[in-house]
Amino acid sequence: MSAKKKKFESKNLWAPWRIGYIQGLDKFEGCFICHNIERPQDDEKNYVLWRTAGSIVMLNKFPYNNGHLLIAPARHIADFDQAGEAELLELTKLISQTKKVLSLSIKPHGFNVGMNFGRCAGAGLPGHLHIHIVPRWDGDTNFMSVCSDTKVISQSLSGLYEQLKQISEVQKLPNL
Numbered sequence: 808m809s810a811k812k813k814k815f816e817s818k819n820l821w822a823p824w825r826i827g828y829i830q831g832l833d834k835f836e837g838c839f840i841c842h843n844i845e846r847p848q849d850d851e852k853n854y855v856l857w858r859t860a861g862s863i864v865m866l867n868k869f870p871y872n873n874g875h876l877l878i879a880p881a882r883h884i885a886d887f888d889q890a891g892e893a894e895l896l897e898l899t900k901l902i903s904q905t906k907k908v909l910s911l912s913i914k915p916h917g918f919n920v921g922m923n924f925g926r927c928a929g930a931g932l933p934g935h936l937h938i939h940i941v942p943r944w945d946g947d948t949n950f951m952s953v954c955s956d957t958k959v960i961s962q963s964l965s966g967l968y969e970q971l972k973q974i975s976e977v978q979k980l981p982n983l
């Protein structure tokens with residue numbers, strides 16, 4: 808493949824799974840986390856992996872990397888200062904346990920665990936606290952360069968969802 812062709816393709820492959828997100832950013836009415844929380848019957852469609860007493864874990868439909876999960880409190884709160892101690896404990900345990908289920912399934916070499924506060928900081932949904940769990944592999948793209956990089960996500964969301972569901976069952980996760 809010529810260098811020119813390669814460059815052309817990489818430009819056109821640019822994060823296609825994020826286009827819908829970017830274009831739909833101001834179109835979605837309300838909060839997609841609350842939307843998912845209120846519709847347990849749609850958990851599979853919405854890729855909701857776990858529900859716990861006060862939290863929810865779901866696949867990010869517009870992942871930065873394969874296995875990108877979101878952990879959020881069930882309550883629509885914007886920041887930690889509005890969370891109770893039980894919620895804080897649950898969110899922290901869920902960080903640990905999502906890392907576990909991802910490690911057992913797709914075997915990342917590392918993780919970025921992060922949060923964005925405010926739209927200028929990259930929060931697509933500033934009103935509802937959520938934690939990003941992003942698996943990383945040696946040689947994959949830089950976490951902060953998602954707007955200019957091409958990545959190939961080799962697994963479909965539904966395939967990943969099934970795999971994580973199965974491992975959760977075997978491992979009895981979440982276990983709070």
Ligand SMILES: [Zn+2]
Pocket residue numbers: 838839840841842882883884934935
């Ligand atoms: Zn919400």
